[in-house]
Amino acid sequence: MSNSAVETREFQTEIRQLLDIVINSLYTEREIFLRELISNAADAMEKVRFLQLSGQEVKDRDLPLEISLETDETAHTLAIIDSGIGMTKEELVENLGTIAHSGSKEFIKHLTQDNKDLNLIGQFGVGFYAAFMAADKVVLSTRSYRPDAPSYIWTSEGTGSYQIEEGPEMARGTKIVLHLKENAHEFSSPDTIKRVIRQYSSFVPYPISVNGEKVNTVQALWTKNKSEISEEEYTEFYKFIANAYDEPLFRLHFSSDAPLSLNTLLFVPQENFEKFGFGRLEPGVSVYCKKVLIQEKSKDILPEWLRFVKGVIDSEELPLNISRETMQDSALIAKINRVVTGRFLKFLNEQAASDPEKYKTFWEKFGMFIKEGTATDFTHKQELVKLLRFESSAMDKGTLISLADYVGRMKEGQAAIYYVNGPTREAIEAGPYLEVFRKQEYEVIYTYEPVDDYILNMLREFEGKKLMSADQADLDLGQEEKSEETGLPAAEVESLNAWVKEVLGEQVTEVRASKRLVDSPAIALSAYGTYSMQRVMQMTNRDLNAPAPSILELNTDHPMIKKLNELRKQDDPFAKTAAEQIFENARIAAGLIVDPREMVDRLNRIIERALS
Known part of the structure; x- marks a missing residue:
């Protein structure tokens, strides 16, 4: 031990202010102090490694570059030891006793003037003071990489002063011993320290x-x-990073230098547990800076609809607040968000093209997130739309197509992309809405969820082609009017329509002859666009009154409608009952929920008539 006297020095005023803030209010999680000290140790060794690579003379050149932690549960101490660059006496004073850099001084100024606003960029050396969150005394022993530099011991209780003295001979590097506060004895437990290291x-x-x-x-x-x-x-x-037991479905690993320096490794899991009803998934991508955890499961680094993705994004360009717990520059975060999201969407489109079956597996499990993104993320909407998949009338059950596939098969002169919503493929194909499309040989996309119709209605068009629902009231496929040779005379059609409108009253806004029906007697159309959203409202609110008014189209070629017209002309009271049931059947075919009480009574009367 050196005989040199212990030298006591006062902390600079700003350092005392900084210590007060760090100890009392800086970090929301006290265990962050260990991440800061390990990060400083890694930086110190990175500096030594650079000196070695540049050919400079370094003490203990063969000393392994490593970090050691030693715990003592009896003495309640924790030691962090590195073989890094070390410090001279002057560097100890500069780095730990004063604020030598104007940027750091400005940092303190902001902390004291702006009500300790912590959303500020941290500066060199600040992380060290986090040790006083857990320790009431810190003893730091260090020896510089310079060949002739002596060892020094720096001691402080984090109040107004610190002591420096020469220490015994030691290897190059720094050893920090934390004498833990009574309420921080947990950090002398090796299991606690291992957990914190593995996390951060x-x-x-x-x-x-x-x-x-x-x-x-x-x-x-x-x-x-x-x-x-x-x-x-x-x-x-x-x-390891996803806490999973199986293999990932997809993996994307890429690095970029422009427009940002990024290292990214993302995974798509095998299963979507949100789909199984396990609750909303938490974001699964963590943010690192130079391999040190900055934000675990970040909510900002990727859009919310990508919460199913697991992985890591590492950027050296991230400016951070002092605690590294909140990312500072929202514009930069938004830029990283756009770059990584765009690259991931490009990757998915490549996978869809190169391995359609594997992409189908992905779609069946994670398609709900792509739909969510298409409905909410206007920045990436165009790329997301390309990833949408549907069944259609042109393909067998279970075969999925993209909108681009549909456009590639469109008939010459076809003006729009057509889609129709229903609970199942069977229900759609049994309904009346496809009849005119079969006759015209037009492909129709099948949608089974309300969000599908919302997305397609919001898109309006794809590759210059309009998107139109097959149950739109104003659909025009160039159909011809019904011929009087096979149907009813025009004058009788007009009279029948007026009579049915009178019978149904406010339940319909219009009754007209249909140009789209082939086999069905009637079809109900929404007077306000399509029925899909009305079906959703009825399913979520069973107390809703009868469905909103419809437009009713009658197939004047159909025997049932011809017979209805005969009964009407004969003033048969049963004609009214038949007209009401034809309308009710049309609404049921549209997937709407109708009041069964009236209908059961009406059906009993119809059966009674048939039996007699």
Whole structure:
């Protein structure tokens, strides 16, 4: 031990202010202090490594670059030891006792003037003071990389002063011993320290050991070249970061320098547990800066509809607030969001083209998120639309098509892309809405969920082609009027329509002869566009009154309508009952919920008439 006297120095005023803030109100999670100290240790070793690579003379050149932590549950201490660059006496004073950089001084100024607004960028050395969140005394021993530099010991209780003295001979680097506060004794437990390291510092690029046991055993694969990584390594990494037991369905690993410097590794899981009713998924992508965790399961780095994706985004460009818990620059975060989301959507489109069956598996499990994105994310809408998949009248059940597939098969002269909504394929094909499309040989997309219709209605068009629902009242496919040779005379059609309108009253806004029906006697159309949203409202609110007024179209070629017209002309009272049931049948075919009480009574009268 050196005989040199202990030198006591006062902290600079700004440092005392900073200590007060750090100790009392800076971090929301106290365990963050360990991440800060490990990050500083890694930085110190990175500096030594640079000096070695540049050929400069470095003390203890063969000393392994590693971080060791030692816990003592009896003495309630925690030591963090690194073999990094170390510090001279002057550097100790500059880095730990004063604020030498104008940027740091400005930082303190903002903290004191703006009610301790912590959404500010941290500066060098600040993380060290986080040690006083857990310790009431810190003893730091250090020796610089400079060959002739002596060792020094820095001691402080985090109040107004610190002591510096020469220390005994030691290897290059720094050892920080934390004498833990009474309410922080948990940090002398090796299990607690291992947990915190695995959570925040698993991917620090140097070995970290706790009482001789290596803790950070998983490599930061996102920083390596793809050609250097095996499938087994990717799978093990996915299991680690996603807490999963199976293999991922898709993997995207890419690096970019422009417009941003990014290293990204994303995975799509095998299963969507949100679909199984396990509750809304939490975001699954964590943000790192130089392999140090900045924000776990970030809510901002990707859009909410990508919450099913697991993985890591690492950017050296991220400006952070001092605690590293809140990302500072919203414009930069938004830029990262756009870049990574765009790249992921491009990847999905590539997968859909190269392996349609695998993409079909993805769609069946995660298509709900693509739909959510299409409905809410206007920035990426055009790319998302390309990923939508549907069944259609031209393909067998279970075969999915894209909107681009549909457009590629459109008939010459076809003006629009047509779709129709229903609960199932069978229900759609049994209804009257496809009849004219079969006759015209037009393909129709089948949609089974209300969000599908919402999306297609919102899109309006795709590749210059309008999107139109097959149950739109104003649909014009160039159909011809019904011939009087097979149907009713025009004068009688007009009279029949007027009579039915009178019978049905406010339940219909219009009754007209249909140009679209082939086999069905009648079809109900929404007077306000399409029926899909009305069906949703009825399903979610059973107390709703009768469906909104409809437009009723009659197939004047159909025997049932011809017979109805005869009964009407004979003033047969049963004609009214028949007209009401024809209308009710049309609404049921539209998927609307009707009041069964009136209908049962009416059907009993119809059966009674048939039996007699």
